[in-house]
Amino acid sequence: MSTIEHWIGGEFTAGRSTRKGPVFNPATGEQQHEVVLAAPADVDAAVAVARAAFEEWSQASLSRRAKVLFGFRELVNARVKDLAEIISDEHGKVLSDAAGEVQRGLEVIEFACGIPSLLKGSYSDQASTGVDVFSFREPLGVCAGITPFNFPAMVPMWMHPVAIACGNTFVLKPSERDPSASNYVARLWQEAGLPDGVFNVVHGDKEAVDAILRHPDIAAVSFVGSTPIARYIHEQASATGKRVQALGGAKNHAIVLPDADLDFAAQHLTAAAFGSAGERCMAISAAVAVGAAGDALMDLVSRKAAEVVVGPGRDPRSEMGPVVTAAARDRIESLIGSGEQQGAKLLVDGRGLRVPGHENGFFVGPTVIDQVQPTMDVYTEEIFGPVLSVVRADDVDAAIDLINSNPYGNGTAIFTSSGEAARRFQRGVHVGMIGINVPIPVPMAYYSFGGWKDSLFGDKHIHGPEGVSFYTRGKVVTSRWPHVSHASGASLHFPTAS
């Protein structure tokens, strides 16, 4: 069993803390590593190194930064398989899904390779007689990222490539449940020529997070995780004057109208509900079956759910792996039980699944619960497992009202052949990311990712143009180079153009 250490200033270190946490292989249920859990002194050490590195990196030319980013892109691209295996072994997701997450992270790196264009300012020649006005953006300093277990490579990549391309230095605090991918990525940054100290990884739990939130030399915090922690991060980081974006949890609804191609909808609903064992912030966890669509849709979804091949992530035959921990499995199974007790109809029950040869793995099978009411726990809780709750609605407006009554507003989708209904939906829902016949509408890297309401605290979405804006601050210069004979004539009036 190896010990996973911090990466500070371009080398691994055990740090000062003696605390450690277990890292499991969810497919076998066995502990495979231990990870060091930082003390505040370890966060201090990483921030000190990052602060010193900022002096040089913030002055690096755009072409030098782009060159490092391109090198990093090549290395990540060449190591997708390695990264996918690391992710699968600690998270549990199947290899193809893990490779997909790395691919979506790569797209953010590719976006960040365009930093010379992204940081172009604006220029107004002769804004006033002999006066020019121009704007540009500068990096903030040391930025921190605090990330969840469910995308151990992609979610950090929503942050650090953009922050670093903008000239910042970075301290990443990944999830302590699957920490290895971040260390692997750290070495790739170094290999790409990033100066030591620009990218650092501090492993830990609440103690490390609180030290980040309190640290006076951290300028900005990006967080992705559950809603209660997102709210806490936003409050605490704002209170210490930091810029903060905190993305929270979700309950993503997909509406299926009777005019939809039901087979297509059922296929995509199944994939969106059970892919990655439902441990995606953009998973569809609630289906809203409208009118006559209901019964036929339930037949199709139940059949497809029962056909999903569940097994270890490393087995290429597996379509869905285990969930991340035994505690997660127990919580998911208990919520399924509550649905049954509260009167919902369990069409497919994934509890108690045993995978031959992996009897101690943290497996829960795909589960479909019909006739769910909005007051039931399976509806109000973010289950974060392979459970699709189905609510029935009379028409599209009732379905939109249901979505808008939900405290979350991350993603949503509609399946329909009606352009009119789709347009009513896209304009009517209070949700940040919307799919039309697309169940998991994760925006491309050159757009920004973010939900509304309890799915995001702070005003900036992540990566894309809003990411560049988040990791930089603007300057506007008003400049005059007077001809000697025009040098006089200053006035106490408020300046207006002349």
Ligand code: NAD
């Ligand atoms: P989590 O909130 O438990 O943990 C996220 C991070 O916060 C981790 O690094 C963890 O160490 C830290 N943390 C946990 N408890 C803390 C505490 N009490 N104080 C300070 N820090 C704490 O989330 P998770 O279980 O790792 O990930 C799943 C959650 O993340 C789900 O709710 C999911 O919807 C959400 N998520 C959201 C998005 C999005 O884009 N909105 C993306 C991915 C995941």
